[in-house]
Amino acid sequence: MKITYTARKVNLKDNFKELCEKKLAKFQKIFSEDAEASVVVTLYKNRQTVEVTVKDNGMVFRAEDTQDEMNDALDKVVDILGRQMRKNKTRLARRLRDNTADFAVLLPEEDIEDEQEFDIRTKTIPIKPVSVEEAILQMNMLDHDFFVFINADTDETNVVYKRKNNTYGLLEPEEY
Structure with a gap:
């Protein structure tokens, strides 16, 4: 897994990078060697935000947390990523057919929630070409996210x- 670091308004020390690599190493069994992880650390008003995005074969996992210390935020982010992967184990296993056994070792069955069925409502909307600013205005008028x-x-x-x-x-x- 290739890891890139971005620091905004903060200097990253080597021991944080080593800790990051150690914590993300447990996910290497799941992802291919071509996987890319992006770690962004931002300092804002004495609070540190750590954001980790992992991309591999069209899958994207992202987690973000803000704490007083960047190491604490990193711990939370790794926990969030682990929960996302456990929750989506069945779907991931289908996509990672060759690595299913490794995935089962990393995420034991007793920690797995039952796969849920999705209740999907379908809505059709008229779409016309508009500028980004006009789209933001329409979103705000509809009070949508x-x-x-x-x-x-x-x-x-x-x-x-x-x-x-x-x-x-x-x-x-x-396109990728």
């Missing part, structure tokens, strides 16, 4: 969403 639209500049389907810190995010498709 996200809005699907066709970007007038790129002619592709995009999603705008509200982030925790009262900013907005834009999801754009990318």
